[in-house]
Amino acid sequence: MNSVNIPDKLRLLNSNKEVAEELIDFIKEQGFSKIALITTKTPNYLITNELEIALYKYLDANVATSLLKTFQVITPSVAYVNQLQLNDFDLVVGIGGGKVIDTAKYLAHINNIPCISIPTVISNDGICSPISVLKEKQNKYISLGATMPVALLVPLHIVEKSGEESLISGIGDLLSNLSAIEDWKLANREEDEYIDDYAILISENAALSVFTQIKNYILQNKPKEQLLKENLKMIIESIALSGIAMEVAGTSRPASGAEHLISHSIDELFGGLKSHGIQVAFGMYITTFIRSELGYISKNTFEELKIVLRYLGLPITLSSLGITKEQLIKVLAYAPQMRPDRYTILNKIKSEERYVSEMLDKLFENKPMLHIS
Ligand SMILES: [Zn+2]
Known part of the structure; x- marks a missing residue:
C-alpha cells in the first residue's frame, strides 16, 4: 500500500x-x-x-x-x-x-x-x-x-482580488472530477483497472458539493457573482480535497480523465486556447455528451451540466472556446494518444471522422431542455 x-x-x-x-x-x-x-x-x-x-x-x-x-x-x-x-x-x-x-x-x-x-x-x-x-x-x-x-x-x-476568471477556471477543474470518475469507473468495469473507493468518495463529494450549490443558486435566480462571493471557502476547500483524492489514489485518475486528455490535445495541437480549468470544463461538456449519447448516463445529467456551465460562463460553444469544428475533430482524434494507457470514454467512440463530425453537429446544435432538478 x-x-x-x-x-x-x-x-x-x-x-x-x-x-x-x-x-x-x-x-x-x-x-x-x-x-x-x-x-x-x-x-x-x-x-x-x-x-x-x-x-x-x-x-x-x-x-x-x-x-x-x-x-x-x-x-x-x-x-x-x-x-x-x-x-x-x-x-x-x-x-x-x-x-x-x-x-x-x-x-x-x-x-x-x-x-x-x-x-x-x-x-x-x-x-x-x-x-x-x-x-x-x-x-x-x-x-x-x-x-x-x-x-x-x-x-x-x-x-479575492485575483479575478473572477481564474476562480471560474478553478471551479471548471474541480467539476471535471465528475467526468474523470466516470472514466475511472469505466476502466474498472471494462479493463479491470484498480479503483480506489476512498479517492472516488473524496473527489466526487468535493465536486458535487460545489455543483449542488451552483444548482441551488440557479434555482434561486441568484447571480454568479453572489455564488463566488458567498462560497469562496467551500470552493477552495473542495479544490484542496481534490488534490487529496489524487494523493490517496496515488494517481491523477480521480481528477483527470478524457476531459483532461482533450485539454492536453488542444494544448499540443493549438498551443492552448484558454486556461487549463476552462479547457477541461469544455472537455467535460463533450465527454458528458458522449456518455449520454452512448447511454452511460441520463440525458438530463448532460442537460444539467450544460445549464451549470452556461451559468458559470464556461464555454459550451465552439466559438466561445475559439476552435473550429474541423480543429475539434483533430483534437478528439489525437486526445487518446496523450496518454494511451488511460482508458476513457473516448475509447468507446468510433474514430471515423464522419461519426465524430455528426456527433459534434448534434452536440453544438443540441436544444436545451432548460430545467434543473
Ligand atoms: Zn486539471
Missing part, C-alpha cells in the same frame, strides 16, 4: 499578517530551520516581503541570510528547478500562482523535503496536490510526481 500524505494544516486567512503568523507557528512547531521561498516578482511581492521579514525575525536576523533564500521563478520548467542549489535546506515555501506552486512542489520533491503552499490564485486543483505541471524540452508541459504540501495557507484577501 502507498503511504498517503495528507496536509497537517488548511487555513484560510485574511491578511498578510495572519499568513505570516500561521507560517511562523507551523515552522516553529515542525522545527524547520533553513527555508527556500519560491515566488514571482508581481503581484506577490507585498505578501512575500512581509513573510520574509517575519521569517528573518524568527530565524535570528544575524544568521538569517544563510537560513533563508528567496528564488524568483523565471520559467516554470524542469531545467529551472534542476539548476537551483538547495544544499541542506529543510523546507520549500511556494507563494504565488499555479506555476509557482508547481515549481515549489517539484523542487521539494527532487530535494526530498517538505513544502508549504501559499496560493495567491485558485485557478486549478494543483494548489494542494502531488502533481506538478512544468515545461520540459521543446517547451512542452508535462505532469510530474511532486511533493504533497504539508500545509496549505490561503490568503483570501489576495485570492
Whole structure:
C-alpha cells in the first residue's frame, strides 16, 4: 500500500499578517530551520516581503541570510528547478500562482523535503496536490510526481482580488472530477483497472458539493457573482480535497480523465486556447455528451451540466472556446494518444471522422431542455 500524505494544516486567512503568523507557528512547531521561498516578482511581492521579514525575525536576523533564500521563478520548467542549489535546506515555501506552486512542489520533491503552499490564485486543483505541471524540452508541459504540501495557507484577501476568471477556471477543474470518475469507473468495469473507493468518495463529494450549490443558486435566480462571493471557502476547500483524492489514489485518475486528455490535445495541437480549468470544463461538456449519447448516463445529467456551465460562463460553444469544428475533430482524434494507457470514454467512440463530425453537429446544435432538478 502507498503511504498517503495528507496536509497537517488548511487555513484560510485574511491578511498578510495572519499568513505570516500561521507560517511562523507551523515552522516553529515542525522545527524547520533553513527555508527556500519560491515566488514571482508581481503581484506577490507585498505578501512575500512581509513573510520574509517575519521569517528573518524568527530565524535570528544575524544568521538569517544563510537560513533563508528567496528564488524568483523565471520559467516554470524542469531545467529551472534542476539548476537551483538547495544544499541542506529543510523546507520549500511556494507563494504565488499555479506555476509557482508547481515549481515549489517539484523542487521539494527532487530535494526530498517538505513544502508549504501559499496560493495567491485558485485557478486549478494543483494548489494542494502531488502533481506538478512544468515545461520540459521543446517547451512542452508535462505532469510530474511532486511533493504533497504539508500545509496549505490561503490568503483570501489576495485570492479575492485575483479575478473572477481564474476562480471560474478553478471551479471548471474541480467539476471535471465528475467526468474523470466516470472514466475511472469505466476502466474498472471494462479493463479491470484498480479503483480506489476512498479517492472516488473524496473527489466526487468535493465536486458535487460545489455543483449542488451552483444548482441551488440557479434555482434561486441568484447571480454568479453572489455564488463566488458567498462560497469562496467551500470552493477552495473542495479544490484542496481534490488534490487529496489524487494523493490517496496515488494517481491523477480521480481528477483527470478524457476531459483532461482533450485539454492536453488542444494544448499540443493549438498551443492552448484558454486556461487549463476552462479547457477541461469544455472537455467535460463533450465527454458528458458522449456518455449520454452512448447511454452511460441520463440525458438530463448532460442537460444539467450544460445549464451549470452556461451559468458559470464556461464555454459550451465552439466559438466561445475559439476552435473550429474541423480543429475539434483533430483534437478528439489525437486526445487518446496523450496518454494511451488511460482508458476513457473516448475509447468507446468510433474514430471515423464522419461519426465524430455528426456527433459534434448534434452536440453544438443540441436544444436545451432548460430545467434543473
Ligand atoms: Zn486539471
